[in-house]
Amino acid sequence: MSANQLFQSMLSSEIKGDLLVLFHKNPGLIDSLDGVARRIGRVGTAIQADVQDMVNVHILGTRQIGGREILFLDRSGDKAAQETIMNYLKNVRGSTE
Amino acid sequence: MARQKTGIVELDAMLRGGFLERDAVMVAGSAGTGKTTLALQHLVNGITKFGEPGIYLTFEQLPDQIYRDAENFGWDLKKLEEQDKFRLVCTSPDLLLEPDGAGQLLDSTIKEIQPRRMVIDSLNHLEMYLPHGGDMRKEAYRILNYIKTKGISPLAIWETQQSAGQAFSVTDVGMSFLVDCILLLKFVEIESAMRKALVIMKMRGSDHEKELKEYAITPQGFKIQGSFSEYEGVMSGSPHKVASERFVDMFQKASEKHKGGLSH
Numbered sequence: 001m002s003a004n005q006l007f008q009s010m011l012s013s014e015i016k017g018d019l020l021v022l023f024h025k026n027p028g029l030i031d032s033l034d035g036v037a038r039r040i041g042r043v044g045t046a047i048q049a050d051v052q053d054m055v056n057v058h059i060l061g062t063r064q065i066g067g068r069e070i071l072f073l074d075r076s077g078d079k080a081a082q083e084t085i086m087n088y089l090k091n092v093r094g095s096t097e
Numbered sequence: 098m099a100r101q102k103t104g105i106v107e108l109d110a111m112l113r114g115g116f117l118e119r120d121a122v123m124v125a126g127s128a129g130t131g132k133t134t135l136a137l138q139h140l141v142n143g144i145t146k147f148g149e150p151g152i153y154l155t156f157e158q159l160p161d162q163i164y165r166d167a168e169n170f171g172w173d174l175k176k177l178e179e180q181d182k183f184r185l186v187c188t189s190p191d192l193l194l195e196p197d198g199a200g201q202l203l204d205s206t207i208k209e210i211q212p213r214r215m216v217i218d219s220l221n222h223l224e225m226y227l228p229h230g231g232d233m234r235k236e237a238y239r240i241l242n243y244i245k246t247k248g249i250s251p252l253a254i255w256e257t258q259q260s261a262g263q264a265f266s267v268t269d270v271g272m273s274f275l276v277d278c279i280l281l282l283k284f285v286e287i288e289s290a291m292r293k294a295l296v297i298m299k300m301r302g303s304d305h306e307k308e309l310k311e312y313a314i315t316p317q318g319f320k321i322q323g324s325f326s327e328y329e330g331v332m333s334g335s336p337h338k339v340a341s342e343r344f345v346d347m348f349q350k351a352s353e354k355h356k357g358g359l360s361h
Contacts, residue, residue, distance in 0.1 A: 025161040026159050026161055026187055030192075031188050031192070032189060064201075065192050066195030066198065068192075068195075070192060070202075
């Protein structure tokens with residue numbers, strides 16, 4: 001995924017924004033889809049697609065517990081994504097100045 | 098016998114040097130008695146004073162609230178996390194109750210920071226999520242033993258109901274026998290003000306202070322202030338002054354009244 005695509009993807013939904021804020025403020029959060037959804041005032045089915053997008057770009061990681069998928073912040077993936085977006089924004093700013 | 102200090106000097110003295118290493122400790126008390134503060138301080142002191150990394154496992158409170166509350170006492174938990182000496186893990190109780198839940202949730206964190214202390218906040222949340230027919234004692238026993246076999250000393254928080262005059266019971270599900278040490282925190286009403294009392298209810302394998310002590314939550318954290326030697330019935334929640342102190346009070350009041358009469 002290109003930097004532009006990553007940037008646009010993260011901006012594409014309010015839910016992704018809520019999830020990013022939740023995991024950045026609470027990096028030790030490890031929870032099921034329903035548990036994560038509850039913490040941002042939603043239900044699991046409503047956030048599933050956005051969660052999958054974030055897993056695909058390695059911002060979130062997954063693991064199995066008791067047949068359920070649990071989510072956690074992939075700290076190295078999240079850091080890499082942040083750097084990619086920061087560099088993209090610097091380039092965009094540079095090219096418009 | 099190796100001791101694990103809390104770093105709260107007066108409390109360590111009450112414990113005759115600290116908790117016994119690898120003992121399961123329960124801090125029980127009603128809402129607002131300072132259980133979380135005491136537990137956090139035990140972890141922070143473990144890291145900053147004794148070089149023992151720690152994990153705080155929470156179910157209800159989100160980590161960002163705990164970071165904020167800790168900052169009020171001058172404890173920078175995020176900095177300790179950056180130094181790989183502390184982790185604040187937040188999850189749902191039902192995941193921890195899964196057969197391999199503890200391992201899946203905690204093994205990687207334990208490998209990462211090699212903790213010596215862990216706080217579970219709180220066992221009440223586990224009880225809420227027990228499947229129908231589940232046995233809380235069995236599950237709590239399993240989880241506490243998982244932590245101990247990793248070489249970590251667990252400290253579990255248990256919220257009790259506070260009812261004045263009621264017969265004392267640490268837990269509703271009879272879990273006192275599962276833990277090695279129980280600290281009870283309690284509100285007491287003295288002269289129309291709510292004060293706080295701490296008592297060591299149990300400490301397997303060690304002598305400990307038997308007296309109730311008054312404590313307060315100060316800007317620096319949990320602080321033990323003194324005893325309730327002037328009072329009896331403190332455990333009831335509504336103590337009264339002991340006979341000798343009542344006599345002194347009566348004498349002083351009579352004396353002041355007498356002086357007031359003489360001056361007219």
